[in-house]
Amino acid sequence: MLKLYYGPGACSFVPHAALEAIRIATGENFEAQAVKLHKGEQRTPEYLALNPLGLVPLLVVDGKPLGQILAICDYLDRRYPAVGLLPSAPWQRAEAMSTFAWMNNTVHPTFTHIFRPQNYADGEAAHAEIKKAAQVKFREHLERIQGMTEKAAPFLLGDKLSFIDAYALVFLRWAGLAEIDPAGYPAYRDYIARVAQAPAIAAAMAREGIALDTYKKK
Ligand SMILES: N[C@@H](CCC(=O)N[C@@H](CS)C(=O)NCC(=O)O)C(=O)O
Numbered sequence: 001m002l003k004l005y006y007g008p009g010a011c012s013f014v015p016h017a018a019l020e021a022i023r024i025a026t027g028e029n030f031e032a033q034a035v036k037l038h039k040g041e042q043r044t045p046e047y048l049a050l051n052p053l054g055l056v057p058l059l060v061v062d063g064k065p066l067g068q069i070l071a072i073c074d075y076l077d078r079r080y081p082a083v084g085l086l087p088s089a090p091w092q093r094a095e096a097m098s099t100f101a102w103m104n105n106t107v108h109p110t111f112t113h114i115f116r117p118q119n120y121a122d123g124e125a126a127h128a129e130i131k132k133a134a135q136v137k138f139r140e141h142l143e144r145i146q147g148m149t150e151k152a153a154p155f156l157l158g159d160k161l162s163f164i165d166a167y168a169l170v171f172l173r174w175a176g177l178a179e180i181d182p183a184g185y186p187a188y189r190d191y192i193a194r195v196a197q198a199p200a201i202a203a204a205m206a207r208e209g210i211a212l213d214t215y216k217k218k
Helices: 013-026 045-050 069-079 090-115 124-149 163-177 186-195 199-208
Strands: 002-006 030-034 058-061 064-067
Touching: 002 013, 013 030, 013 069, 013 163, 013 199, 058 069, 064 069, 069 090, 069 163, 090 124, 090 163, 124 163, 124 186, 163 186, 163 199
Parallel strands: 002 030
Antiparallel strands: 002 058, 058 064
8 A cells, every 4th residue: 555645735746646647547546644844743753753854755655664756756657667657768767867856956955945044044144145045046947947848748758747747846836935926937837737737736736735826926
């Protein structure tokens, strides 16, 4: 049995949408357990016993916990290769992993610097500086992803939904939370509107209770 611990709207959306894609393609069911990050549920003794890092996502497979998006998604893809969440040809797979790794190790932590500058320094002035610098970087990352969407047909890797489409959706939602207007990235926004219609994405968004538009004009 597969069980995913996820935070609504968090990066755990990536394996969440993948599990929905697997369910749709193969009938393999999974259990989804919400962890309310804003309430600190990731730091309860029960959750830390499962994942000492206190992070989502966490996939529990027959009672065994597995953390880290790249590891979880690689496992799901290898277990259900017919779903096509990553290409099977070695080079195409490596290229997709290169983008996926960049999203996970660069774009994602850049957002964390905007959203939680207190993780990196003390004092309001330092927080404001970190946030400002990270917003500049995050905009550069959004531009790079927008460039990738120009070839999306309809998804980044062609006709199959992949992990990186789900991550791209997460980042555009996060842009709004980072006070960056997604209207500044029209091609990216159009592509995400298409991604959001994929049944697996729509199902995961419905369970998480999240919408695409997170930007509030000041
Ligand atoms: N490198 C980790 C990053 C996971 C991560 O940053 N998760 C965030 C949500 S997007 C989290 O659980 N934050 C809770 C906290 O920091 O207390 C992965 O790939 O799984």
